[in-house]
Amino acid sequence: xxxxxxxxxxxxxxxxxxxxxxxxxxxxxxxxxxxxxxxxxxxxxxxxxxxxxxxxxxxxxxxxxxxxxxxxxxxxxxxxxxxxxxxxxxxxxxxxxxxxxxxxxxxxxxxxxxxxxxxxxxxxxxxxxxxxxxxxxxxxxxxxxxxxxxxxxxxxxxxxxxxxxxxxxxxxxxxxxxxxxxxxxxxxxxxxxxxxxxxxxxxxxxxxxxxxxxxxxxxxxxxxxxxxxxxxxxxxxxxxxxxxxxxxxxxxxxxxxxxxxxxxxxxxxxxxxxxxxxxxxxxxxxxxxxxxxxxxxxxxxxxxxxxxx
Amino acid sequence: xxxxxxxxxxxxxxxxxxxxxxxxxxxxxxxxxxxxxxxxxxxxxxxxxxxxxxxxxxxxxxxxxxxxxxxxxxxxxxxxxxxxxxxxxxxxxxxxxxxxxxxxxxxxxxxxxxxxxxxxxxxxxxxxxxxxxxxxxxxxxxxxxxxxxxxxxxxxxxxxxxxxxxxxxxxxxxxxxxxxxxxxxxxxxxxxxxxxxxxxxxxxxxxxxxxxxxxxxxxxxxxxxxxxxxxxxxxxxxxxxxxxxxxxxxxxxxxxxxxxxxxxxxxxxxxxxxxxxxxxxxxxxxxxxxxxxxxxxxxxxxxxxxxxxxxxxxxxxxxxxxxxxxxxxxxxxxxxxxxxxxxxxxxxxxxxxxxxxxxxxxxxxxxxxxxxxxxxxxxxxxxxxxxxxxxxxxxxxxxxxxxxxxxxxxxxxxxxxxxxxxxxxxxxxxxxxxxxxxxxxxx
Numbered sequence: 001x002x003x004x005x006x007x008x009x010x011x012x013x014x015x016x017x018x019x020x021x022x023x024x025x026x027x028x029x030x031x032x033x034x035x036x037x038x039x040x041x042x043x044x045x046x047x048x049x050x051x052x053x054x055x056x057x058x059x060x061x062x063x064x065x066x067x068x069x070x071x072x073x074x075x076x077x078x079x080x081x082x083x084x085x086x087x088x089x090x091x092x093x094x095x096x097x098x099x100x101x102x103x104x105x106x107x108x109x110x111x112x113x114x115x116x117x118x119x120x121x122x123x124x125x126x127x128x129x130x131x132x133x134x135x136x137x138x139x140x141x142x143x144x145x146x147x148x149x150x151x152x153x154x155x156x157x158x159x160x161x162x163x164x165x166x167x168x169x170x171x172x173x174x175x176x177x178x179x180x181x182x183x184x185x186x187x188x189x190x191x192x193x194x195x196x197x198x199x200x201x202x203x204x205x206x207x208x209x210x211x212x213x214x215x216x217x218x219x220x221x222x223x224x225x226x227x228x229x230x231x232x233x234x235x236x237x238x239x240x241x242x243x244x245x246x247x248x249x250x251x252x253x254x255x256x257x258x259x260x261x262x263x264x265x266x267x268x269x270x271x272x273x274x275x276x277x278x279x280x281x282x283x284x285x286x287x288x289x290x291x292x293x294x295x296x297x298x299x300x301x302x303x304x305x306x307x308x309x
Numbered sequence: 310x311x312x313x314x315x316x317x318x319x320x321x322x323x324x325x326x327x328x329x330x331x332x333x334x335x336x337x338x339x340x341x342x343x344x345x346x347x348x349x350x351x352x353x354x355x356x357x358x359x360x361x362x363x364x365x366x367x368x369x370x371x372x373x374x375x376x377x378x379x380x381x382x383x384x385x386x387x388x389x390x391x392x393x394x395x396x397x398x399x400x401x402x403x404x405x406x407x408x409x410x411x412x413x414x415x416x417x418x419x420x421x422x423x424x425x426x427x428x429x430x431x432x433x434x435x436x437x438x439x440x441x442x443x444x445x446x447x448x449x450x451x452x453x454x455x456x457x458x459x460x461x462x463x464x465x466x467x468x469x470x471x472x473x474x475x476x477x478x479x480x481x482x483x484x485x486x487x488x489x490x491x492x493x494x495x496x497x498x499x500x501x502x503x504x505x506x507x508x509x510x511x512x513x514x515x516x517x518x519x520x521x522x523x524x525x526x527x528x529x530x531x532x533x534x535x536x537x538x539x540x541x542x543x544x545x546x547x548x549x550x551x552x553x554x555x556x557x558x559x560x561x562x563x564x565x566x567x568x569x570x571x572x573x574x575x576x577x578x579x580x581x582x583x584x585x586x587x588x589x590x591x592x593x594x595x596x597x598x599x600x601x602x603x604x605x606x607x608x609x610x611x612x613x614x615x616x617x618x619x620x621x622x623x624x625x626x627x628x629x630x631x632x633x634x635x636x637x638x639x640x641x642x643x644x645x646x647x648x649x650x651x652x653x654x655x656x657x658x659x660x661x662x663x664x665x666x667x668x669x670x671x672x673x674x675x676x677x678x679x680x681x682x683x684x685x686x687x688x689x690x691x692x693x694x695x696x697x698x699x700x701x702x703x704x705x706x707x708x709x710x711x712x713x714x715x716x717x718x719x720x721x722x723x724x725x726x727x728x729x730x731x732x733x734x735x736x737x738x739x740x741x742x743x744x745x746x747x748x749x750x751x752x
């Protein structure tokens with residue numbers, strides 16, 4: 001399969017990223033690229049260093065070594081040199097968290113307005129114009145609410161706009177977190193296990209949502225995921241990590257056939273005997289009558305199979 | 310019908326009460342109480358003359374006390390046994406009351422302000438009542454100021470009294486050394502206190518929860534001890550006296566003014582009364598407190614205020630959204646401290662004398678208790694809690710030495726029945742729908 005991204009300029013280039021915690025090397029000499037209008041998935045067994053990569057990208061960790069270059073509006077930014085909170089603002093990377101981190105006591109709409117803090121803060125002239133409710137600030141606030149409404153509609157949360165975020169069901173909380181990330185107007189959206197805890201129907205909806213974001217918004221998506229129906233169904237590009245090293249990189253089809261990936265997920269001994277067997281297991285999800293099984297799902301790969309092994 | 314008969318069946322088939330463990334539990338409580346009471350209540354020293362002490366025993370008191378504990382404990386354990394099945398499914402009446410109060414915030418606030426403004430002119434008002442009202446309003450203002458830091462930004466501050474002290478001493482020093490009047494010194498008190506807020510903010514940026522509380526507690530003590538020991542500047546334990554009283558647009562409140570100064574009663578052709586100044590002070594602090602409230606209510610709806618609340622909810626998520634936690638925290642500390650400083654400036658002019666004794670930890674604890682009892686982040690709750698906490702010890706004077714006991718019991722009672730504070734209702738800052746379709750509040 002040919003990769004159309006080869007010809008394009010990457011949005012994010014990671015080169016020789018290494019992250020050590022004392023004696024533990026969580027990420028070891030990792031290089032990859034992510035492109036605009038593409039969904040790049042990072043997979044790997046538990047503890048492979050996926051979330052660490054995200055934390056390095058979004059400024060929560062300072063990498064021990066390596067170069068993280070982000071290409072925003074023709075300007076090359078070095079992420080490892082930016083202070084954590086500036087990454088969302090300057091490099092325009094937004095992220096979600098593995099365990100949902102909402103502002104649980106605030107309403108859904110407030111969550112989305114907080115995400116637009118920086119432009120609103122500027123419009124309120126650091127609260128001076130805001131205190132006197134000047135028209136400039138009022139217009140900016142209306143625009144912020146309109147943007148929030150746009151994303152609420154896209155993610156099917158419009159009915160719940162004035163709910164307290166913590167009172168939403170789990171699936172809706174996950175969607176709200178994605179909406180909040182999108183409200184920062186990112187060019188790269190990093191999703192840390194967005195399908196975790198979702199039922200198959202919600203997971204299929206998530207697929208459609210991510211495909212729509214890629215198609216319509218023109219932003220890149222970087223995805224950590226255990227749910228293989230999501231990974232294999234929608235990603236353009238899969239990177240497999242094991243013990244902090246990259247063991248495979250390619251299209252879903254290439255990665256699925258890669259013997260080192262099977263070994264990493266199943267262990268050395270079983271890999272030979274089990275072979276494809278485990279990858280067939282998820283078929284039972286379809287047998288239970290899940291009509292929403294994503295059409296793009298390659299044969300033999302479904303939800304969670306390799307991970308639960 | 311079916312439901313009713315089902316309930317009746319439940320009533321009849323109620324399992325027998327587990328008397329043995331209940332009695333055992335009550336007995337244990339009584340024994341512990343007796344052991345504790347034996348040295349505390351059972352033995353009393355008295356002077357037998359010649360500087361020697363004798364011991365009187367009151368074992369009957371201990372026995373009565375233990376019996377009371379036994380009965381009380383038994384009653385406490387029995388109560389839920391009789392209440393099961395009878396509880397309604399709806400929220401408790403008090404929750405409904407506070408939710409209603411939250412929805413009717415505007416009329417209630419206006420009525421409260423009208424009442425506060427009319428207080429000095431009501432037939433039953435007295436100088437004592439107005440003085441008490443002034444004290445309550447100082448604490449309301451301090452509570453509202455601390456509410457910015459604790460209630461909105463979620464930064465537990467046990468040293469808030471430091472800013473109160475800084476504001477008071479700023480005015481005290483400016484008045485003593487540079488002849489500033491109250492109105493001239495007021496903005497400086499706010500500014501200096503805000504600077505101290507930022508000063509405190511820097512070292513505690515990375516701290517949260519308990520650790521933050523300890524550092525702020527230390528900060529409060531440092532300020533007090535510096536004031537106490539830097540005698541050449543602050544007068545040490547002797548404090549600063551002769552702080553000028555505020556004037557009414559240049560009109561002094563005095564029986565006879567020095568040459569060239571008009572007094573308030575001369576200007577308005579009134580009979581001189583010392584009450585004029587007391588009433589004026591009351592209105593000054595009422596105005597200052599209301600400005601604090603207006604400012605806080607407005608800033609809650611601004612990006613800065615929302616960022617404070619977001620920071621309280623989840624700092625990590627804030628950083629991922631590009632919010633600079635340093636600026637947000639420092640602004641909360643600075644604005645909270647500013648209100649503390651302004652209140653301190655008023656305190657100095659009202660007392661006319663300040664010393665480090667007025668700025669002890671117990672003040673910080675009282676202000677924090679007002680915020681927590683009132684319901685974190687709730688402006689109306691602060692008013693209720695301030696009235697309760699400041700006036701309860703006053704009205705309890707009849708009980709002499711027991712008043713602090715009653716005060717403590719009232720605090721425990723509030724925390725048992727209203728663990729999230731008197732008013733736990735949070736009004737959203739922005740709505741998509743109309744308010745009628747109001748927010749679903751988390752259970």
